[in-house]
Amino acid sequence: MSLRGDTIISRDFTGDVHKVKTTSEVFYTKANRWDEANADEVAPPSFSVDGVQYLYIKTGGVYLLATSRKNVSPALVLEFLSRVANIIKDYCGVLNEESIRQNFVLLYELLDEIIDYGVPQNTATDVLKRYILNRPILPEHLPMKSSAVLAKGVGKAPVISKSVLSRDTSGKKGEIFVDIVEKLSITFNSSGYVQNSAIDGSIQVKSYLSGRPLVKIALNEDLQIAGRSDGYNSYGSNYGVLLDDCNFYEHCNLDNFDIDRTITLNPSQGEFALMNYRTTREIRPPFRVTTSLNDSGAFKVELVMKIRAEFAQRIVAPALSVSIPVPKSTVSISFPTDNPRDGKGGKQGQASQPVGTFLEREKKITWTLKKVQGGSEHIVVARVSLNSQSSVSLKKEFGPVSLQFNLPLFNSSRLQVKYLQILNQSAEKGQNPARWIRYMTESSSYICRI
Amino acid sequence: MAPREKTKGEVSDLKAKLAAVIKTGTLPQPKDGKGGSSGKGSASATPKDTQTIKRGLFKSILHYMTINVDMSGLFTQMIIASTPTNDIVLKKMLYLYICTYAQQKPDLTLLAVNTLTKDCGDSDPTVRGLALRSLCSLRVPNLIEYLLQPLKTGLSDRDAYVRRTAVLGVLKVFRLDPNIVEELELELKLKEMFANDQDSQVVANSLSVLQQIVRSPQDLITKPVVYSLLNRLKEFSEWSQCAVLEFVSNYRPEDGDETFDIMNVLEDRLQHSNSALVLATIKVFLHLTIAIPDIHQQVLERIRGPLFTMMHNKGPEISYTVASHLRLLVERAPMLFSQDYKQFYCRYNDSIHVKKVKLKMLTSVADESNAYDIVNEICEYATDPNETISRESIKAVGTIAMNLGQTADGLVERLLSFLDMNMDHVTAETYIVMADMVRCLPDQVEKCVDALALLKSVEVVSPEAREAIVWILGAYGDRLQEAPYILETMVLGFDEDHARTQLALLTAAAKLFFKRPPECHRLLIDVLEKGSESANQDVHDRALFYFRLLKRDIQAASQVLGSAPPTTATFGEQLGSDLKDALFKEFNSLSPLYGEPASNFVAGDEEIEYEIDLYENAGGENGAQGGEDANGGAAYADTNLLDLSDDLASLAAPVADPQAQASAAQPPPQQAAPPAPQDPMALLDMLDVQKPAVPVAPVAPAVRLSPSPSMDAGKFQQLWGSLANQDSFVVSSPQVRARVPELANSMKAIGVITMASGGQEPVYKFYQYAQQEGANSVYLVELIANTQGGALSVTCKSDSAALIKPFASFYQQSLTSYVT
Known part of the structure; x- marks a missing residue:
């Protein structure tokens, strides 16, 4: 649904929500004017009207909305919606109103494979490719070769708008991007001391490698994770990168992670977060x-x-x-x-x-x-x-x-990707896929009190 | 109307084009230059061209379908145009189209069924799956017979893709006709697949289907099933894993070892990046260990980290979900999180909802060790540009102070310092919190009351804040020299004030009168005078009530009004432990987000929903009223009065005495308050002198209603049938709908008690009675309110022929003034 309230695509799976057609109207009214009396109040990400639950995310200038009559797990629905958003990105290059409008038949096709009768099915971008026959219409103004886009990294991390379905025009080599993106939250008190700080980091992988080769990613060996009783005893030592907590992508192999801090995986095509981490250790503010x-x-x-x-x-x-x-x-x-x-x-x-x-x-x-x-x-x-x-x-x-x-190029936690290997490349004709490792620090909540 | 005209044109245009394509394999010569995607008008179209043209046309048809333009008129053409075809893209579009309009055109759909069933036997599994999925999604009950065979074959298909689709097909059939599933013993087949199928998605789908079709899903949960699911957990997709874990969370292990086994298997799920999976795992952990407190505590410690990570690493929507769940845990065991309070500090870019939840958590975890840090931090939020957050912060400071009790000295000062900030809403909220605080912390009353001394009441605008100030002054006015004078200033603007402030002023003046009679009698007279002139029924009634109470029995009045201010340790708004438990049971659902159990916001019996659906499908809108019946089962009371009164008498009958009610609302009266320095009685005489100022107008001379009439349902029934003296009238007002909910209460104020009431939109009925004071005459009233027409039809009866007319006009007058 667009931010103006027009439904761009919709699909009714279970038929148990009455008068499905009116739900988008109900949603739009509520989302824009949650509380008549108080303009400061905005709609929460999920709400209930007349026994219908509305859950939505807002991304790329559109709403992705799900409705249900059941007491669903909001995390499941919202994660699923963000997964849908990622799949749309993977297939259409970008996620915005225009790309959805242009590719709606493809997206219907995708939706039918992703979810059936309200039960999520296949959501892996490259498995889906087997069932998808429509070709995407890609945004025109973007160059075909993604690396060219790298140069104009204006605000955010360079945007790679490329569909997993587009055939490579420039030879057979694939590409893989590994971005270490850290969001910084620091609060300084009025005398300039750091009162509270946190880094929310994420290793984002965008893979355009065909055939799911084995990829090995090594992080700093001095990486320590608090509260984990592994090869490292994290207490007492104050060197190294210390993380409070982290989580990993579904399909990665962590067998060696505790030994040499390497992660191996067969990346599916498309974009995903390999690892999310959080640390509240003291950091040097930029x-x-x-x-x-x-x-x-x-x-x-x-x-x-x-x-x-x-x-x-x-x-x-x-x-x-x-x-x-x-x-x-x-x-x-x-x-x-x-x-x-x-x-x-x-x-x-x-x-x-x-x-x-x-x-x-x-x-x-x-x-x-x-x-x-x-x-x-x-x-x-x-x-x-x-x-x-x-x-x-x-x-x-x-x-x-x-x-x-x-x-x-800046990274506050000093977490690093030491190397990135693409193994079992035998089938490829000598040419190595391009590998990109990029660092980026963004402010999340960077506050100085007076 | 212009857009509709236009779309109509589009429909017929598309129809013509489709017809042409069917005939000639190409489009007619483009006249408007708008033809399909590649409108080559040449006569010799290759099959390839035809395909492209068809695809283009189908695409625009689907486009209109998506934006809710009715395309069902093209049904026949669509089917003809696409048969026979081997173009799967076209097929997919056709099937999507058919599924959308099948319910509208069940007869025509029959034409397509043949193709669909044929495709179910296609050599390509993708086509088989597609056809089966579409076939099962038609939702036309008459066509079920055609899909059973393909469905059964599909369940045993060699390709997993088809089997997955078939499994969900069973559920779709079940929704249409549960009996068929039973007849074909599909449940058994599904159970077998659930246990043995090689493909994990098939297993996962069987699980979700079985959970919905089996009579008692609880029976599915057996030890071997749970173990086999957990052992192959990682084969499942992350979504299926969530479903499996949700299923497992209902399993009760036999002993502690088993619990540990399960937890060890699931341990690594906690570091998954999918928050849904982590929450599902947490639910399993928490529910498994609920009976083993020390392990439960370890679990809580273990899951803190992942929850904190997820609270910030994802989009605002998931942050809110995670934070809400975290809040639930924090409130169950605040001690465990008291070290982590910094995690709950609000971030600049947090959404308002996340900030609100974080404030609640900060409030919960505050204890002696961290309260000052937390309050210092929260004070920074008071200047937040968002007023809601600012108000919530102040509330949080107040709540923390109240929770800490004895050690709250400094915190109260922090709260009072908000008054210096000169921001309207900050000041207003501070007063509101203050009113709660004085009730909770008797030690702090002095400080709070002193802070009111400097109050410039005109500067406080918010009715809630004014109400709070007035309440404090009424309750503790004896401790503040200026109290009567502040109230006097406020009474000057009485007529402009909000009703709630007016009500508070009435009460405060009456209360303070017993504490400081000489200073307050003028105030009391003024406020009663103004109140009784008020157009607001509640204000008017309360003024009259106080007046009569004071006049009739000063001792009783002093008991009711002059009691010491109440103190309380906790407030009802805080989540009750019952509710917390209910929410905890529904962990990882919407309940923790809404803060209420599922029964409050989802339909209880889902079967009914689906059945209605079928009605609608078959016969248009006929089924609609079924839904209303389901939730609005309230007695309508047409002929049998007794039924109604039996059902509903309990609502109205017990509260008959307005005095008793008043004292119930106030704290229980303490032993007669010591007489004030000057005899209130004497002052009251002065009050009496002012009598003309307090009109008793509504009370007609002949009709004096007893404040506490009594009657039981049986007598009412009997009298209603026997009494002959009656009078009827109709009162009309556009306000009827708004007034109906409070009607019974407001009539009670004039001495008319509601025996029973009921009904639903748009008609409500009330049966009321009243008694003549000092006599035995009774009055009965039947009031039928029609909220749609805005009319109240009243029939009054009485055993006194002389009084029936005066009563009717008195009642009419009161009713009119209430509803207009």
């Missing part, structure tokens, strides 16, 4: 922020923020955005050296000069810094005019500062 608030008159406060990039010089964050809520009584904000009237930032010679914006409605200032190099330091200033007397309690309304960024 950015530090110090903020000061000074009264500059009864109704004026000056906000000075210093942002230091504490990572290696060779690494550049393509974009860093800093935002901070300001008090409700804020009238206007000026950025020194900028045009003070409109609050929009100007440039000051340097290309990397941060651009400040005051979002009047949300009462929030944001700065966007481009190409932040490791080791660099940036200072941003804002003069805030208020319509009430500045006071201690008023200053509480500032903050917290939140940072949004992504850092390619």
